[in-house]
Amino acid sequence: MKVQLMDPGDDTELGDDDPPFAEDVAADLHLHYLWDAMSGGDPFLRAVARAALLRPLADPGTIRYRQEALADCLRHPATIAELYDIAVDAVTIRRSLFLLPVHGHPDLELSTAVRMLTELADRLDRLRRVRAPVTGGFASPAFRRFFAMIEQELDDAFMARLRRTLRELSFPQGLLTSAGIGPGGEVVSQILRRPREENRRLFDRTPMRRPVFSFTLPDRDEAGANALARLRDRSVNDVANAATQSVDHVLAFFTALRTELAFYLACGNAVNALHTLGAPTCTPDPWAADATVAIGLYDPCLALRTGRAPVGNSVDLHSDLLVITGANRGGKSTLLRSLGTAQLMMQAGMPAPARDLAMRPVGQVYTHWAREEDAELRRGKLDEELGRMGRIIAVIRPGDLLLCNESFSATNEAEGSQLLLDVTRALVDAGVRVHSVTHLYEFARAVERIPTLRPDFLRAPRTDAADHRFRLVPGPALITSFGLDVYDQVFGGHDATAAVHRPTSGHGSAGCRCNSGDPDPEPGARA
Known part of the structure; x- marks a missing residue:
């Protein structure tokens, strides 16, 4: 899934590296006053505003794309704020669940990924609920594409399948896997299996249908427990990798959504601050050829x-x-x-x-x-x-x-x-x-x-x-x-x-070199 609210071609990555002489530009143009107004006291909004302003777009079409998206945001501030809250909630799930990164233990990785995906599925459902009543009020290509993507890729069938898969990956009836025996009794060809429907019924899992072979580890058999844990890790390794990649994909979507909505919220803050002072703003025309x-x-x-x-x-x-x-x-x-x-x-x-x-x-x-x-x-x-x-x-x-x-x-x-x-x-x-x-x-x-x-x-x-x-x-x-x-x-x-x-001699007049920096404590301000 792609957000693409700031660029019609891809999600916008503002990055951390400043272009050359960015600090000089910011200081000379006094841009920190603008960034403070755009932030509304939020450091993240300020960082996004700073990065976006110092990386000017050269394509008039992309500029117009953002202008139209911003017009939608200014018309529907409550909806944009709700979408932003969902995105912020999603990217902070790991911290709210007190989950730590787990590497090298596929079983724990899978368990963590399933918990994360279960919580992220709830946030995706919230996005779907926001989309339903507001799609008709948004006119920009950016938001029309975004809401259409939500409707198509997160439909009822997909969400039901996602939740069913997450329940299966929690292994409520235990883990089912197949394996072979290699040279020297080594376990080979381990494959995680999805239980068939008939295997879930009570009578199909009793000795009346087929013999059952099982073993029980003694309470203090630490070596046996470690061996079984290694077998379980090997069984779920591929699934754990896939689940972790799914978490990364969904988190990347919400991270991009948070960043791009933060830009529009910051623009709205700046517009409101200037209008409060009686200073006008307009939607500029980026198609001016030579003027x-x-x-x-x-x-x-x-x-x-x-x-x-x-x-x-x-x-x-x-x-x-x-x-x-x-x-x-x-x-x-x-x-x-x-x-x-x-x-x-x-x-x-x-x-x-x-x-x-x-x-x-x-x-x-x-x-x-x-x-x-x-x-x-x-x-x-x-x-x-x-x-x-x-x-x-x-x-x-x-x-x-x-x-x-x-x-x-x-x-x-x-x-x-x-x-x-x-x-x-x-x-x-x-x-x-x-x-x-x-x-x-x-x-x-x-x-x-x-x-x-x-x-x-x-x-x-x-x-x-x-x-x-x-x-x-x-x-x-x-x-x-x-x-x-x-x-x-x-x-x-x-x-x-x-x-x-008075007639002067040499280069210029006596007043010509009086002021080298045009000092003006409030240049251009109304008296």
């Missing part, structure tokens, strides 16, 4: 951290290269996180943090954020950035997405611009999508002059109007990032307006 079009896109992790719905942005991107520039604390890093998180959520089959969203799937998502200075002073910031970028380039593939936030900002304007330009151009030419937040004006102007890159530009405007704060607009880079505005807000007494329009 990312979003209306009201926001950072869900920011919403969950601040407890309020952030300002949304609308974007219309058609290039593999996006360059985001503009005013300090204007929401640039927040938009970058919004795009990265929405990409991962969409490719996990989750609702997206926007009013409407269409995105093209990517392979893996990588991040290259500016880091704090090494506290141990073993290497400089630029050295660390170059080394980390080199490790990313070693594993990144065409079709992947790289999010850069102030990359190579640890050096001067000219050198940082040239480094970022060389890396960006090589990656885009190789088929990698790059979204970059930068204050490097020379870099922004350089990519604008390279026709093969065809970059999209977004800019954080310099405005104090509440309606436009943190709303980015299309536009090429300006020579200033208005860093003196931040200076005025913090220290006061400086005419930022005059300063930013």
Whole structure:
């Protein structure tokens, strides 16, 4: 039996091994806020949510398959919770029965397997009872296939045969086996036999029908008891192996059911948490060929951290290269996180943090954020950035997405611009999508002059109007990032307006290099 609620081709194995740079992606995008909301306090749900989000699907058909299954789960939360409880109960049976693994003793293995299968049969019956009243209310291919499988493979005839076989394997009338005698009186050719119906009647087992040959072991005949136990083990060895494999098969089914339902429960928790804050979600379109079009896109992790719905942005991107520039604390890093998180959520089959969203799937998502200075002073910031970028380039593939936030900002304007330009151009030419937040004006102007890159530009405007704060607009880079505005807000007494329009010399303006990390305690949040 296969669950296949997350993938139409097979059961989903999320595994324990993280993809490369998973911890960096999680930290840079603040994904732990999202995972906490998805978990609802359950560590298992959090682990499933983490694994699913860090392993994006590349096939739009599979993404749509999950989206439709999730829609069913959101319409029938009580049924999904009941199915999940059955699965959890099934995978913990061994612990509830205080059964320990038994190896090398076929008779004990068979006894343990029969007890396990008897309990698992009860859980299968519970699944059948859930299926009966709800099948008409589920519309997704995933759940329609699942309930049809339950109906076909666990019908009344199968369940009756299963319970009859389990009663036989408990040997209520003793074990019946046949054997031959080999050279030297050795017992050979032992075969476990199923008693015939006529052998179960009283008069067919009396001496009036045929002679009965038997022997009785003396009370203290330990050697004889051990020999008989070995004969019994040899008789049931094949059946014990088959029964143990059956237990493993049924437990694997319930384990997969628990994992896949846990994903949908976690998605439901996230949706409820965001809707409680007034933050909208939508079902994204994964079939967008060459564009990312979003209306009201926001950072869900920011919403969950601040407890309020952030300002949304609308974007219309058609290039593999996006360059985001503009005013300090204007929401640039927040938009970058919004795009990265929405990409991962969409490719996990989750609702997206926007009013409407269409995105093209990517392979893996990588991040290259500016880091704090090494506290141990073993290497400089630029050295660390170059080394980390080199490790990313070693594993990144065409079709992947790289999010850069102030990359190579640890050096001067000219050198940082040239480094970022060389890396960006090589990656885009190789088929990698790059979204970059930068204050490097020379870099922004350089990519604008390279026709093969065809970059999209977004800019954080310099405005104090509440309606436009943190709303980015299309536009090429300006020579200033208005860093003196931040200076005025913090220290006061400086005419930022005059300063930013003052003629400058060298590379960029005085405000261009003021902020290398776009610090914003609540970027994009509503005032």
